[in-house]
Amino acid sequence: xxxxxxxxxxxxxxxxxxxxxxxxxxxxxxxxxxxxxxxxxxxxxxxxxxxxxxxxxxxxxxxxxxxxxxxxxxxxxxxxxxxxxxxxxxxxxxxxxxxxxxxxxxxxxxxxxxxxxxxxxxxxxxxxxxxxxxxxxxxxxxxxxxxxxxxxxxxxxxxxxxxxxxxxxxxxxxxxxxxxxxxxxxxxxxxxxxxxxxxxxxxxxxxxxxxxxxxxxxxxxxxxxxxxxxxxxxxxxxxxxxxxxxxxxxxxxxxxxxxxxxxxxxxxxxxxxxxxxxxxxxxxxxxxxxxxxxxxxxxxxxxxxxxxxxxxxxxxxxxxxxxxxxxxxxxxxxxxxxxxxxxxxxxxxxxxxxxxxxxxxxxxxxxxxx
Amino acid sequence: xxxxxxxxxxxxxxxxxxxxxxxxxxxxxxxxxxxxxxxxxxxxxxxxxxxxxxxxxxxxxxxxxxxxxxxxxxxxxxxxxxxxxxxxxxxxxxxxxxxxxxxxxxxxxxxxxxxxxxxxxxxxxxxxxxxxxxxxxxxxxxxxxxxxxxxxxxxxxxxxxxxxxxxxxxxxxxxxxxxxxxxxxxxxxxxxxxxxxxxxxxxxxxxxxxxxxxxxxxxxxxxxxxxxxxxxxxxxxxxxxxxxxxxxxxxxxxxxxxxxxxxxxxxxxxxxxxxxxxxxxxxxxxxxxxxxxxxxxxxxxxxxxxxxxxxxxxxxxxxxxxxxxxxxxxxxxxxxxxxxxxxxxxxxxxxxxxxxxxxxxxxxxxxxxxxxxxxxxxxxxxxxxxxxxxxxxxxxxxxxxxxxxxxxxxxxxxxxxxxxxxxxxxxxxxxxxxxxxxxxxxxxxxxxxxxxxxxxxxxxxxxxxxxxxxxxxxxxxxxxxxxxxxxxxxxxxxxxxxxxxxxx
Numbered sequence: 001x002x003x004x005x006x007x008x009x010x011x012x013x014x015x016x017x018x019x020x021x022x023x024x025x026x027x028x029x030x031x032x033x034x035x036x037x038x039x040x041x042x043x044x045x046x047x048x049x050x051x052x053x054x055x056x057x058x059x060x061x062x063x064x065x066x067x068x069x070x071x072x073x074x075x076x077x078x079x080x081x082x083x084x085x086x087x088x089x090x091x092x093x094x095x096x097x098x099x100x101x102x103x104x105x106x107x108x109x110x111x112x113x114x115x116x117x118x119x120x121x122x123x124x125x126x127x128x129x130x131x132x133x134x135x136x137x138x139x140x141x142x143x144x145x146x147x148x149x150x151x152x153x154x155x156x157x158x159x160x161x162x163x164x165x166x167x168x169x170x171x172x173x174x175x176x177x178x179x180x181x182x183x184x185x186x187x188x189x190x191x192x193x194x195x196x197x198x199x200x201x202x203x204x205x206x207x208x209x210x211x212x213x214x215x216x217x218x219x220x221x222x223x224x225x226x227x228x229x230x231x232x233x234x235x236x237x238x239x240x241x242x243x244x245x246x247x248x249x250x251x252x253x254x255x256x257x258x259x260x261x262x263x264x265x266x267x268x269x270x271x272x273x274x275x276x277x278x279x280x281x282x283x284x285x286x287x288x289x290x291x292x293x294x295x296x297x298x299x300x301x302x303x304x305x306x307x308x309x310x311x312x313x314x315x316x317x318x319x320x321x322x323x324x325x326x327x328x329x330x331x332x333x334x335x336x337x338x339x340x341x342x343x344x345x346x347x348x349x350x351x352x353x354x355x356x357x358x359x360x361x362x363x364x365x366x367x368x369x370x
Numbered sequence: 371x372x373x374x375x376x377x378x379x380x381x382x383x384x385x386x387x388x389x390x391x392x393x394x395x396x397x398x399x400x401x402x403x404x405x406x407x408x409x410x411x412x413x414x415x416x417x418x419x420x421x422x423x424x425x426x427x428x429x430x431x432x433x434x435x436x437x438x439x440x441x442x443x444x445x446x447x448x449x450x451x452x453x454x455x456x457x458x459x460x461x462x463x464x465x466x467x468x469x470x471x472x473x474x475x476x477x478x479x480x481x482x483x484x485x486x487x488x489x490x491x492x493x494x495x496x497x498x499x500x501x502x503x504x505x506x507x508x509x510x511x512x513x514x515x516x517x518x519x520x521x522x523x524x525x526x527x528x529x530x531x532x533x534x535x536x537x538x539x540x541x542x543x544x545x546x547x548x549x550x551x552x553x554x555x556x557x558x559x560x561x562x563x564x565x566x567x568x569x570x571x572x573x574x575x576x577x578x579x580x581x582x583x584x585x586x587x588x589x590x591x592x593x594x595x596x597x598x599x600x601x602x603x604x605x606x607x608x609x610x611x612x613x614x615x616x617x618x619x620x621x622x623x624x625x626x627x628x629x630x631x632x633x634x635x636x637x638x639x640x641x642x643x644x645x646x647x648x649x650x651x652x653x654x655x656x657x658x659x660x661x662x663x664x665x666x667x668x669x670x671x672x673x674x675x676x677x678x679x680x681x682x683x684x685x686x687x688x689x690x691x692x693x694x695x696x697x698x699x700x701x702x703x704x705x706x707x708x709x710x711x712x713x714x715x716x717x718x719x720x721x722x723x724x725x726x727x728x729x730x731x732x733x734x735x736x737x738x739x740x741x742x743x744x745x746x747x748x749x750x751x752x753x754x755x756x757x758x759x760x761x762x763x764x765x766x767x768x769x770x771x772x773x774x775x776x777x778x779x780x781x782x783x784x785x786x787x788x789x790x791x792x793x794x795x796x797x798x799x800x801x802x803x804x805x806x807x808x809x810x811x812x813x814x815x816x817x818x819x820x821x822x823x824x825x826x827x828x829x830x831x832x833x834x835x836x837x838x839x840x841x842x843x844x845x846x847x848x849x850x851x852x853x854x855x856x857x858x859x860x861x862x863x864x865x866x867x868x869x870x871x872x873x874x
Contacts (some may be wrong), residue, residue, distance in 0.1 A: 015464045266792070281806040284773065294797040296816050299788040303816040309771075309801055310809040 005032045009145070009173060020230060023257045023289050027197040027226045031171055034141050039106070039113035041069035049105060049137050050074070052165065057350065058101035058131065063091070065104045068117035068144070074103075081125065092122045099129035099159075099348075104146060106170055108139030118147040129159040131351070136170025136195065143171045154181040154208060160188040161346055163355060166195035168223060175201045182208025182237070189346050190217030190246075191355045192227050193362060199228040206233070206240035206268075213240075218247040218342040220362045221254035221286075228257040235263065235298075239270035247342040248279040249335060250286035251364060257288075260305065263295040271298065275305035280312060280338060282364065312338070328364075336360050411666055414636035421525065421607050423482035428475050430454060433579050436481050440548050440582075443555060453568035453578030460572045466735045467764045467796060468704055470677070473642060480580045482525040482607040521546055521585045521601045523614055528583045533597065542595055542626075543588040547615055550586035557588055561619055565648035565685045565712070573644040574681040577613045581646065584614035589624035589655075598627050598854055603643075605634035605665075605676070611642040618648070620655035622688065627658040629857055632701070634666045638674045640703060645680045653688030653715065658696070662857050664864060665701035670759070672731030675703025682709035686718035689744070693719075696852040698861040699726040699734060708766065710739035713747035713775075720749040723849040727865060728761025728793070737767035737798075742775040742808070751782040754846050756865075757793035764796040769810055776807035784814040787845055789838070839866050 007013075010021045010028055021028065043066060053064065061082060064074035070088040077084065081095035093100060106115070121130075136142060152158055166172060172195060180186060192198060204213055219227045233242050242262060250256040262273045279288040292305035312334045320330035339359045346352040424435055433454045437447040462473070521531040521544065528546030537544045543554060551558050568578040585601045605612045620626055634641065643665065649657050659682075668675025678701075684693035695709040711720030722738035740749035755763040763786065771778045786795035797814045819841050827837030842865055843850075850858045 019465060279803075281803060281808075284806055286806070287802070287804045289800070289802045291798070291800050292812065292814070293799075294786075294814060294816055295794070296786065296788065296796065297794045299791050299793070299818045301788070301816060301818070305797070305812075305814050307799070307801055307812040308810060309803040310811075311806055 020259070023255075024197065024199055024226065024228045031143055031197055034112040034143075036112050036114040036143060037109060039067035039115040039142065040109055041067045041071075041115075043067060043107035043109070045074065045105065045107065046137065049107075049135060052135050053101070053103045053105075053133055055101070058099060061096075061098060062101040062103065065117070067105070067107055067113075068115040086120075089118070090120045090122065093125050093128040093130070096125050096128050099131050101131045101133065103133045103135065104144070106134075106136045106142045106144050106172070108137060108142045108169065110140060112141035112143075114143040114145075116145040119149070121148065121150045122153070123150065123156050123158050124153045125156060127157050127159075130161070132160065132162040134164040134166070134172055134174075136164075136166035136172060138167035138169060141169050141171075141196070145173045146175070148174070148176045150176065150178045152178070152180045152184040152186060155183045156181075157185040158187070159347065160186060161348070161351060162188060162190045164191070164195070164198060165193050165358065166198055168194065168196060168225070170195055171197040173199050173201075175203075177203045179205045179207055180211035180213065183210045184208065185212045187214040187345055188216070189343065190215070190229070191358070192217070192219040192229065193358055194221075194225055195227060196224070197226045199230070201230045202232070204231070204233045204242070206235050206242065207237060209237040210239045211237065213242040214345060215242070215244045216246070216342045216345045218249070218339050218359065219256050220249045220339060220359045221256050222251040222362055223254060224252075225254045227255075228259070230259040230261070232261045233263070233273070234265060235268040235271040235273065236265050237268060240268060241272040242274070244275040245342060246277045247339055248277070248288055248290070249282065249339060249363070250279070250288050251282040253283070253285045255287045255289075258290045259293065260291070261293040261295070262303065262305070264298050264301050264303065266297045269298050269300040271301045271303070273301070273303040277305075277307040278338070279309045280335060281309065282335070332363050332365075335363055411636055413633035413664060414666055416635040417606050419606070420485040421482050422485050423479045423607060423610060426477050426479045426609060428478070428480060428580070432480055436580055436582065439481065440551075442551055445559065446551055449563070449568070450579050453575050454580075456569040457572070457575035457579055460569075460575055462572050466706055466766075467762070467798075468706060468733050468735050470704060471640065473640075473677070475576075477609065478611045478642060479607070479609055480611060480613065481582055482610045484524060521599075523583050523601060523603045525605060525607050525610060525612065528585075537596070540596060541590040541593055543586065544599055545586050547581070547584040547586050547617065550617075554586070554588070557619070558586070558617070561617055561648070561650055563648075565650060565683050566646050566681050571681060573679045574646050577615060577644050577646045577681070581613045581615040584616040584645070585618075586616075587618040587626060587628065589620045589626045591621040592623045594624070595626040598629060600629035600631070603630070603632040605641060605643065608637055608639065611644065613643075614645045616645070616647040618657055618659070619650045620652065620657050622653045623655060624652075625656040627854060628660070629854060630659070630661045631664070633664050634676055636666050636669075636674065640668075640675060640677050642677045642679065647680070647682040647709075649684035649693055651684065651686050651688065651691035651693055651718075654690045655688060656692040657684065658694045659684070659709070660696040660853055660857055661698065662861050662864070663697065663699045663701050663705070667701050667730065667732050668703040670730040672703065675732070676701065678702035678705045678707065680707040682707060684709075684711045684720070686711060686713050686715050686720060686744075686747075689715040689717055691715050691718045694721040694723070694852065695738065696723045696849065697725070697736075698849070698853070698857075698864065699724070699736060700864045702734075703732060705734040705736050708737050708739055710741070711749065712741045712743065713749065714743045716744040717746045718744055719747070722749075722751045722753070723852045724753045725756070725846045725849045725861070725865070726754070726763055727756045727758070728763045729758045731760050733762045735764040735766055737765045739768040740770070740780060742769075742771045742778040742780070744775060746777040747775055748778070749780045751780070751784070752848050753782075753784045754849055755786040755795055756789065756842060756845070757786065757795045758789040760792045762794045762796070764798065765814075766798040768800040768802070769812070771803045771805050771808040771810060773804045775805050778805060778808040778810075780808075780810045782812040784812070785845070786814075786816040787842065788816065788818040
């Protein structure tokens, strides 16, 4: 079982896939050694877990999956603009003014369990929006693999917020394949919190002319958490654009990995690609690895990327202290502001505040430091 | 000539051809590009000189035979055999973004040298001297004028080293590796393989087993080397590979600047050049290593050319030591190398400045590794990649800050320039940081020479070709500035020759 899991997920098949697990292979190997059983899709939800997703603003447009299977009891769908087909394997957003709330919950069993599921999403609405939420409840070890294929029709637009809140025992591998037709747009904002091992593979094909992707995201890690984000953005048609901005924070013994790959294929002239990855290390035992990659095969291209790993700006810290703010609080403020740079694209104020609060809660508290 | 006439003449230069060609969407600039891209490779001649070679193939016997021909002591033979046995257990690496036709290691002759073995420079075959003369390398009386000490390596052996006596007077040892193994075995034994161990990687292991010659430089404590040292590598014989090994040691407070140049004849086969360069800088020492690489790049269809697979690494062993790599890579069918610095000593500094140009079907996968181990270590990387024709140019680098390297600082700047529709420019930087006190920054941009820039130059009466050359020169300036003067001139000339007419 463990060897098979390693081979299947860890990409032993090609050197490129093997290389893509360079920083997470050990975490995956440790995970693969657990004796996993099959997770129970009929598991009951604790009230505090329900509270994590039962938001009033998404009532009537919520689909809840428990351990990979759609739960009729917790889902609540009354919007005609959203069509669930193929035994819940395909979801179509045909006409939607308000966001679809997709919730995936991992509920642990008595011993280590795992589940795996796949979903297809088709966006045909001119102005769709989606909230993708992953919750990994605490308890025994739980390992989820989630495959998602998203197709954006020509001239459609999707505003997409993806949030993962995992307990220390929960692991999640997300493989998202996103394909954009001509003149379509996707704006995705990611927030990754927690997890024994979480990995987000976001593959994007800018397949039609003038397709546009904006990717914003952050991870805030502590304890022994391990998170990896891998973007693979492929410009395949003329005049496509991508704009990527990610922020990472690692504290205690955590490890954060960011890989931002942008490929401009032959013929994709007029491409515009920007990427920024900035990271802050808060502890001597934490580690950040970042890798902004550009592969350019066309010549009418504007491409730039930048990456930094460092600490909080000493001058900003000094400024705040000179205004009477204690050192630890000043540091916290600056890290919070650093993360907030990645949240700017989230239009829903309530949700932005919620994510901001989650991030803040994971930063070292001034009380603990004193 | 009256000024109006001059500008009129300029306007009828190939610039207009290119402009006219660009106006047609089908062949935008192609006609002009095609016409002028077939650049000449000046160093492509073959010297007709009698040479003796070992038969092709690789085995323990061959390794022993190389060692025996060079009259090496037993420990050296054993060192080679250990490397060979390790190499047998290794596989050729696949991770690079390169298309390499398989290398038949049994078809290569691992040792070739001119038959007549000169005892001193005065006895060197005139034909050989002529070769170096043609290449513009000062070996004989010209050397005195040039003021640069040269070690000339022809196929597998060093044919002459100049200024040895003058250097010895200040305690500097500058000789071929073979000579150093005989005359200073204790130094060679102490440092050889201490930066690049025998089993470091596939091609380093191969080199350790079969290396033929190379330079050995030792700068004793407190000595500032009084002149530039240089090595000129020439591959001449066919069906051979060149496997040289260079070792430079700068003791406490010493400093040296070393230049390296290389050429090969035009042949239809791919010849393998797998070198290892090791630099050791002790406390407060400084080593500057500059390369102008102009191996035969193959023809416009990608036939022939040198496979340049090189392991170069410097070890800043002592506090406040400094190692600077500067490279201008215009030759070779495939360049695959990452001159690196291990920043072990506190406050040590590593720098890497590179210009890599790929044209026709050339491929380059090059960059650097900066490994920060000591406190307050600093590194700087400036990489400029130029791709033209069907050239593929990849920057691949690693900046690693280990736990103990508090206060470490790195800045990387990595720019690519595209000339043409079919070329590629790629950037693969790896940044790994384990210390919260470190600051690592990476910036990269990719762009083509814009029509606006060209138009501006043309409006000022500068022909399109000169304009491209000027823009490229400006793009590379930051790196050329780091080169010693003689090399800077040569590097600039090389780029100009390579890019004649290459307007995108």
